[in-house]
Amino acid sequence: MNQEKIGQNEQIPNFSGIEEAKIEDLDAITALNHKLCIKENREFDATIDPDYPTSQRGKEGFKEEIENLDSLTLVAKAGDKVIGYLMGGHAEVEDYRTVKNIYEIGSMWVDDKYRGKGIGTKLMDRFEDWARERGATRLKVIASAQNEGAINLYRKRGFENYDLVLEKDLVQDTKDSV
Numbered sequence: 001m002n003q004e005k006i007g008q009n010e011q012i013p014n015f016s017g018i019e020e021a022k023i024e025d026l027d028a029i030t031a032l033n034h035k036l037c038i039k040e041n042r043e044f045d046a047t048i049d050p051d052y053p054t055s056q057r058g059k060e061g062f063k064e065e066i067e068n069l070d071s072l073t074l075v076a077k078a079g080d081k082v083i084g085y086l087m088g089g090h091a092e093v094e095d096y097r098t099v100k101n102i103y104e105i106g107s108m109w110v111d112d113k114y115r116g117k118g119i120g121t122k123l124m125d126r127f128e129d130w131a132r133e134r135g136a137t138r139l140k141v142i143a144s145a146q147n148e149g150a151i152n153l154y155r156k157r158g159f160e161n162y163d164l165v166l167e168k169d170l171v172q173d174t175k176d177s178v
C-alpha cells in the first residue's frame, strides 16, 4: 500500500499525492463539489442550489476552470480515486482598491475519512505557491460564516476577516424594518 508520512505519527493510507487536475478528473470534481453544495445547503446556507454542480452550467463552469490558465484546479488522490480538490484563480478586484493581484480559493473539499490528516493544508500550500509564482500579493477566500472547520483552517494559515456580508430575507421576514 502506498503511504505518505505527513507528521511524526500520522500516515494517510493509500494517499498518492496532490496533482494538477486533468479534464478526465471533471466528473470526480463535479461529484465532490456536489457533496460540498449539499453540505452547504443543509448546514449553512439554504439559498445554495445543491444540484447546481451537476447542471449543464455547473459542469461547463468546472471544465472552464480546469482549462483556464489563470486558474488552478488541484486534485488529491488515493490510488486512482480523487478524494479531494481545490479550485481557485485570479480574482476580480474592485477599481477602488490599491491591491491588484489577488488570487481567490473558489472551493475545496476533502472526503470525510481523509480529513484531519493534512490534505487540505497540502492543497492550500500548492495553491499558495502557484499564486506567489504568478505574482499574487494577496489571497482571498469566501466561506459560509458558520463553516467553522474551514474557517479554522484559513485562520491557521494567516487569513483574517476582511468584509462582512449581511443579507436580509424579504420573503420570510414580513415585519417592517425601522
Ligand SMILES: CC(C)(COP(=O)(O)OP(=O)(O)OC[C@H]1O[C@@H](n2cnc3c(N)ncnc32)[C@H](O)[C@@H]1OP(=O)(O)O)[C@@H](O)C(=O)NCCC(=O)NCCS
Residues within 6 Å of the ligand: 036, 106, 107, 108, 109, 110, 111, 114, 115, 116, 117, 118, 119, 120, 121, 122, 143, 147, 148, 149, 150, 152, 153, 154, 156
Ligand atoms: C475544510 C477541509 C477542506 C479541510 O481539509 P482537511 O484535509 O481536513 O484539513 P487539514 O487536515 O489540513 O486541517 C488543517 C487544520 O484546519 C483546521 N480544521 C480543518 N477541519 C476542521 C474542522 N472540521 N474543525 C475544526 N478545525 C478544522 C484545523 O486547525 C486543522 O489543523 P489541526 O489538524 O492541526 O488541528 C475539509 O474539512 C472539508 O472538506 N470540509 C468540508 C468542505 C468545506 O467546508 N470546504 C471549504 C468551503 S469551500
